[in-house]
Every structure is written in structure tokens, then in C-alpha cells.
Amino acid sequence: MSECEFVYFRGDFVPSADARVSIKARALNYGLGCFEGIRAYWNEDDQRLRIFRVEDHYRRLLNSCRILQMPIALSAEQMVEITDELCRKNEVRADSYIRPIVYDTVEAISPIMTEDGNEFAVFVQPMRDYLDTSGGITACVSSWRRTGENMIPARAKPVGGYVNSALARSEAKANGYDEAIFLTADGYVSEGSAEHIFLVRDGELITPTSQEDNLEGITRHTVLALAGELGRTVVERRVARAELYVADEIFFCGTGAEVTPVRGVDRRIIGDGAMGPVTRELQELFFKAVRGQVEKFAHWCHLV
Ligand code: PMP
Numbered sequence: 001m002s003e004c005e006f007v008y009f010r011g012d013f014v015p016s017a018d019a020r021v022s023i024k025a026r027a028l029n030y031g032l033g034c035f036e037g038i039r040a041y042w043n044e045d046d047q048r049l050r051i052f053r054v055e056d057h058y059r060r061l062l063n064s065c066r067i068l069q070m071p072i073a074l075s076a077e078q079m080v081e082i083t084d085e086l087c088r089k090n091e092v093r094a095d096s097y098i099r100p101i102v103y104d105t106v107e108a109i110s111p112i113m114t115e116d117g118n119e120f121a122v123f124v125q126p127m128r129d130y131l132d133t134s135g136g137i138t139a140c141v142s143s144w145r146r147t148g149e150n151m152i153p154a155r156a157k158p159v160g161g162y163v164n165s166a167l168a169r170s171e172a173k174a175n176g177y178d179e180a181i182f183l184t185a186d187g188y189v190s191e192g193s194a195e196h197i198f199l200v201r202d203g204e205l206i207t208p209t210s211q212e213d214n215l216e217g218i219t220r221h222t223v224l225a226l227a228g229e230l231g232r233t234v235v236e237r238r239v240a241r242a243e244l245y246v247a248d249e250i251f252f253c254g255t256g257a258e259v260t261p262v263r264g265v266d267r268r269i270i271g272d273g274a275m276g277p278v279t280r281e282l283q284e285l286f287f288k289a290v291r292g293q294v295e296k297f298a299h300w301c302h303l304v
Contacts, residue, residue: 031160
């Protein structure tokens with residue numbers, strides 16, 4: 001049996017090759033769907049898999065469903081049970097990424113959400129670094145603006161909304177950067193293509209508020225809690241583009257990104273071009289917390 005062969009599809013656990021969606025599905029034609037990205041961490045010592053903040057991810061998925069008016073007859077608890085079973089069936093014994101998706105299977109011409117025809121699927125695959133968490137990365141301010149609250153709400157995770165992310169990330173890569181930073185339509189810092197952004201100035205952490213067209217972030221929330229634990233002041237406020245250039249440190253955070261230092265923005269070196277002390281301190285605590293090694297936050301780690 002190959003690694004992570006089984007997926008959850010149409011109410012059953014089936015081999016990945018058997019999970020197929022029609023070319024006529026609205027999910028494919030109009031991007032009608034929403035999804036999540038969740039990390040699971042394998043602990044060699046106790047031989048257990050821990051899924052990080054899984055209930056919070058499924059609550060957010062159900063919120064995305066509400067925003068998109070795509071009801072799905074499953075509770076967050078049931079989704080957690082399915083995910084546990086999927087990990088067990090695949091005998092997951094490595095750090096992994098879990099991708100649940102709700103998608104519209106209706107085969108009809110016209111972009112419209114309906115009560116029926118929405119399906120829930122999940123797959124899991126091994127995953128280590130998404131970005132370079134030790135060496136850090138470079139980023140550019142994108143020429144693409146973040147989709148606004150009244151366009152495609154970025155506080156949810158709609159499938160079609162990721163065209164915006166893909167345009168920005170592709171442009172960044174083509175221009176030799178690792179990642180993109182979105183500005184809002186008003187020109188203030190929003191987030192990365194799939195991660196939130198924090199700046200450090202004079203020892204203080206600064207991050208854009210959730211009103212700046214960014215996702216209601218789970219890692220962002222985690223970092224806020226960890227920063228509090230470390231006695232750091234965090235200010236959630238509007239951030240201007242030029243503040244990026246004078247920050248002492250910048251890091252991205254997200255389920256995929258975890259805590260990733262940004263060593264340069266728009267060809268300007270940030271700090272001394274390496275991971276700064278505040279980022280390092282937070283990253284160390286973060287990596288312990290996600291693995292269940294911080295007593296106070298152990299409840300975030302769901303044991304499979
Ligand atoms: N912003 C966007 C656009 C994302 O896709 C993600 C990844 N889910 C994030 C931020 C980070 O959010 P979280 O920490 O909840 O994964």
C-alpha cells in the first residue's frame with residue numbers, strides 16, 4: 001500500500017485513484033467550494049500523531065460554508081472523526097498536511113450556490129517545510145491587490161479565491177522572489193499568498209488587523225497567544241507598505257508556513273538579512289507548542 005493511499009470521498013474511504021469529480025461539476029467550472037489546510041505532527045517518542053487545532057479548522061470550514069451558502073450536513077466533531085479515521089487507515093507516521101474540501105458537484109451551466117450537491121472530501125499527505133523556516137525567504141509587494149470583503153471574502157477560504165493567491169505567488173516566483181505580499185485595495189499591507197505577516201519594530205510585534213482582507217487565521221491567533229506568553233507586546237493595526245522596509249524583523253505565519261522569517265522585501269534587506277531574535281524565540285516556542293510540548297497549549301494538539 002503506497003503512502004496515504006486512501007482518501008475520504010462521497011461518504012467512504014476509497015483509494016485515491018477512485019476519487020474522481022466530473023468535468024461538469026460547478027466546483028471545477030466556477031471554483032465553487034471551500035477548503036482547509038491542517039497540519040499533523042508525528043511524535044517518534046510516544047508514537048502518536050497530533051493534529052494541530054483541528055476543531056478550529058473545521059469550525060472555520062463551516063464558517064466558509066456559511067459565507068458561501070454551501071451547506072454540508074456534517075458537524076465539526078464528525079469531520080474530526082472522519083479525519084482521525086483517515087489518518088488511521090493511512091497509518092500516518094510522519095508530519096503531514098490534511099486537506100479537507102467542500103465542493104459543489106452539481107453539473108449545470110450557471111454559477112449559483114445551491115443547498116444540494118455539496119460534498120465533503122479529505123486527503124492527507126506527508127509534508128515538511130512549505131517555506132524555508134530556517135534560512136528564511138524573500139518576498140515582494142505584489143502588483144495584484146487582495147480581493148476585498150465585497151468581492152471574494154478573504155476571511156473565508158473559497159476555492160475560487162485562490163486565483164488571487166496564485167496570480168501573486170506566480171508573479172513573485174517569476175521575478176525571483178519566494179513569496180508575495182498583498183496590499184488591500186486601499187494600499188495597506190494585507191497578508192501573503194497563503195500566510196499572515198508580522199513585523200517587529202523596537203521589540204514590538206505588529207500585524208495587520210483581520211479587517212485588512214485577510215483570512216481569519218489560526219496560526220496568527222496562535223502566534224498572538226505565544227507572543228503574550230513570551231511577554232511581548234503585540235499591536236494589531238494598519239500597516240503601511242514602507243513600514244515593511246524599515247522593520248527590524250518580518251516573519252510569515254500560517255499552517256503551511258508555520259513561522260518563516262522574511263530576510264528581504266522588494267530587494268531591501270530586512271534587519272541583518274537573517275532570522276532575528278524575536279522571530280527565533282517565537283519560532284522555537286511555536287515548534288514546541290504544535291508538537292504538544294507546551295503544557296499550557298497542549299489542548300491545541302488533538303491526539304489521533
Ligand atoms: N492567508 C491565506 C490566504 C491562507 O491561505 C492561509 C493558509 N490557511 C493563511 C493566511 C494562514 O492561515 P492559517 O494559519 O489559519 O492556516
